[in-house]
Structures are given as C-alpha cells and as structure tokens.
Amino acid sequence: MPELPEVETIRRDLDKELRGLTFKSVETTTPKMVRPTPAEFEKALKGQKFLAVARRAKLLIFELEHNKFVVHLRLTGRLLLCKIGDPPDEFQRVVFKLSGRELRFADLRKFGYAKLLKSDDELEKLLAQFGPEPFDDLTKEKFKEILAKSGRRVKDVLMDQEKISGLGNIYANDALWLAKIHPQSKSSKITPKQAGDLYQAIVEILEKSIKLRGASDRPGYRDIYGQKGSYQDHFLTYQKTGKPCPRGDGIIERRNVNGRGTFFCPKCQVLVK
DNA sequence: CAATCAACCTGGGTGC
DNA sequence: TGCACCCAGGTTGATT
Numbered sequence: 001m002p003e004l005p006e007v008e009t010i011r012r013d014l015d016k017e018l019r020g021l022t023f024k025s026v027e028t029t030t031p032k033m034v035r036p037t038p039a040e041f042e043k044a045l046k047g048q049k050f051l052a053v054a055r056r057a058k059l060l061i062f063e064l065e066h067n068k069f070v071v072h073l074r075l076t077g078r079l080l081l082c083k084i085g086d087p088p089d090e091f092q093r094v095v096f097k098l099s100g101r102e103l104r105f106a107d108l109r110k111f112g113y114a115k116l117l118k119s120d121d122e123l124e125k126l127l128a129q130f131g132p133e134p135f136d137d138l139t140k141e142k143f144k145e146i147l148a149k150s151g152r153r154v155k156d157v158l159m160d161q162e163k164i165s166g167l168g169n170i171y172a173n174d175a176l177w178l179a180k181i182h183p184q185s186k187s188s189k190i191t192p193k194q195a196g197d198l199y200q201a202i203v204e205i206l207e208k209s210i211k212l213r214g215a216s217d218r219p220g221y222r223d224i225y226g227q228k229g230s231y232q233d234h235f236l237t238y239q240k241t242g243k244p245c246p247r248g249d250g251i252i253e254r255r256n257v258n259g260r261g262t263f264f265c266p267k268c269q270v271l272v273k
Numbered sequence: 274c275a276a277t278c279a280a281c282c283t284g285g286g287t288g289c
Numbered sequence: 290t291g292c293a294c295c296c297a298g299g300t301t302g303a304t305t
Contacts, residue, residue, distance in 0.1 A: 109282045
C-alpha cells in the first residue's frame, strides 16, 4: 500500500496529533507485529511522551522522550488515530493506548510491524541502508549517477530502497510513463536527457500524490482519520491494462517484471537496451 | 552481479 | 454455489 506519499501523509498528521500525548499500553491479537514482544515494547515506552514523528523511505519513526520505535506498513498496514470507544477497523491487529487517544494498527495481511529500537545506534544502522530521499538529498545529478551505475532494469532500480528511497510499484510505473521510458530499459543505457526527464517525473508525481493525500486502492490505504486519498483517480498506467494510453493511441500493457505487475504503453515508452 | 522465486498472510475478483 | 486460480501498495533470503 504505502509508498512515500502515503507514508508522508500519515507522518505529517501524526506528528501534529501525537506531540505531547503519553504512551500507556499495548494490546494485540497479532503479537508478531510488535517487536521484540508486546510486553517489552510496552514496558520500555510506558509513561513517555511523544516528541515527534519522522519518516525515512517508507519507514515511520516515532520519537519519545527516552526511546524511539519504527513502524513499517508493508502492503496493507493502516495507522488510525482514534478516540477510545471508536468502532474497530475490520483489520485491526494492535492498539497502542495513549492518553485520551488510541493509535490503532490495522493490517489485513499482517506483514507490517512496529519495532522498538534499543539505541540510536540501531536507528542509524537501520537508516543507513536507505538511498537518497526524493525531496532531500536526491539531486538530479545524484539520480543520473545512480542510474548510470546499475546494469539492472530501470524499474527495478527505482524501486530498490537501497538506491532510492520511497518509490513503490504505483509511482515507479507512472513516473516511467510520464518520462516515456520503458520499464525494462537497462538503467545504465538511459540517456542523460531521459534521466533528467525521469527525475522530473518522479518529483512531480510524488508531489501530486502528496497533495492528493496518497492512493487508496483495493483493501485500501487510509489516512490516520480513516479517510481515503485520491491519487487512485489519477492513475496513469497503474492497473490500466487494456485501457487507452492517456497520451496517444497505444493500449496499456501489463507484464510481470521482477514479480511485480508492470504497466506501460508499448507505443510511447521507449525501450533502451 | 542480476534474475527468479518463494515466503510472509488474507481477501477480492474472475472464470469454469 | 463451489472451487481453483490469479492478483495485491513491500521486503527478505535462497537459488540459479
């Protein structure tokens, strides 16, 4: 579900809402989602105030007075800020009880997790594995360099979090269409002009989706208030198999690339080998 | 180093 | 209606 725009939307709202609230306890039907264990998680954080919520790639970082924890939503995670007594989400797995509020972690597929960090050192190690951020240190020059260095398919590079932070399947597909580049093009063979266009496309599309508060597809991303985003009404190629290309007379094709559904227009997206 | 596949889980949609 | 099969926003690890 959540790629950079969805996670960033959640981060902004939680950062505003959680500051000053106190962590009280954990209740869960799915203990493996709270690490190392729900009991240790609760023991460490009980009584601490939330100071801020940050983000790196698709990871949310919760900063409390003496400890930090991270949350990864993987494919179907939701974080919902609720009043005590609000009806539960159909896929609710974990409830973090706070002063006057509940932060609920719902996840149809149970791949997501919250993880208590033992030290700032552990956080640093965790963050060190991510590549540059599109709205921070991913400059156009840096981006060109990254593409030039890889012999893999360009779509795989875009989605590799060690190379570039935050892009997932939806935005990688749509950005490649915007830049008129075939997803299976060899990264190192992309021309500087194409790389520049792709960089622009990525920034544009992520900005647009953040404005629209992300994309809510099937099981569905929700913001912390349980509301849908609306980028799904603006998908360019994603899940548009058989539909006309928004730009010309091509038909959007679906192909499996690296185990992921890959959508593109064979007419206007150039394959560079 | 790159590509492929399975695993982790659950549910929706489709086609027979 | 039932059932088999494919699909899904992500990431990791084994194998070829």
